[in-house]
């Protein structure tokens with residue numbers, strides 16, 4: 285490990301400490317958004333923010349925000365951060381590395397006694413993952429005034445509404461307006477994140493520069509057929525919703541794989557069958573569609589073909605279908621000046637250029653990209669495994685990513701002269 289300005293031990297110790305909250309199995313974490321575990325983790329990070337010299341608060345949307353004063357206290361802030369909520373069967377690093385890395389960046393600046401030109405904020409956004417209420421990026425969209433109608437009425441698997449969960453967590457739907465960011469309050473957003481893919485590992489590189497985030501299209505699809513006795517209804521007379529759904533699942537896979545050389549990906553990750561009995565023909569199947577691409581035109585083309593497939597399959601099997609669009613995000617490119625700051629900072633740290641790559645998964649950065657310039661740094665993760673307890677990034681790679689984040693942040697908050705010393 286080369287010598288770092290940031291405190292690599294502190295970074296990795298904190299990641300380990302956070303992983304104990306909601307721990308499952310040996311290395312896994314289940315810390316669903318707005319759960320008691322989530323709140324415990326937020327309180328711990330909040331204490332660390334205060335220890336680092338920041339003032340910290342949880343806003344109406346459940347976002348944890350720490351702030352280090354700048355020489356000009358009213359100047360647009362540099363914002364750093366990510367999320368600490370997790371999927372139900374997750375690892376220790378997704379999102380967490382970005383929050384702890386951001387915290388370390390500010391703590392290092394504060395410990396040196398430096399005052400940045402502009403305020404520096406560290407944010408842990410509420411409910412990035414979106415698995416509990418089936419819609420992600422809640423906190424960041426809230427902060428940007430981009431929540432949609434009915435979002436607070438969405439329920440989790442136990443029938444708890446987001447409104448209830450948010451209030452219990454300490455958020456406050458009555459105060460949404462006061463915690464919405466007015467234009468110009470933040471000048472740039474920087475996010476450190478594990479890659480969640482195999483590209484950096486295949487290049488033998490500990491960190492990478494992200495050039496853009498591909499846009500996800502999320503659907504919930506309902507296919508309706510007709511139930512009947514599995515022993516008596518002849519095959520030719522069936523309206524089997526699961527057979528129809530299966531053809532769509534396979535069709536989506538074929539559509540995405542058909543784009544040779546493109547980073548296009550399509551997934552059906554959740555499927556519910558009604559009445560879910562071995563001797564009843566499935567009457568209703570609800571499933572999700574996740575389609576992503578960095579090229580919006582190509583994604584739109586595939587969406588059309590997927591709609592046509594649903595139409596054909598439904599006709600063939602006597603089904604009726606409904607599509608609910610849950611998310612439709614455009615691909616977003618990182619800001620050139622920030623990418624440049626990352627490149628320069630990487631050059632200070634060692635020879636060779638930092639590799640550049642796209643992000644397939646979306647991140648809080650995707651929402652921030654509509655508000656201000658943004659940049660992202662990826663940390664290599666083993667075998668590209670994520671959303672899995674086996675997710676792993678080495679302490680050395682995390683330190684490398686945090687140092688790169690720190691040096692880039694110095695450039696963006698008026699402390700760039702300090703990097704050589």
Ligand SMILES: [Zn+2]
Pocket residue numbers: 367378379412477647
């Ligand atoms: Zn994440």
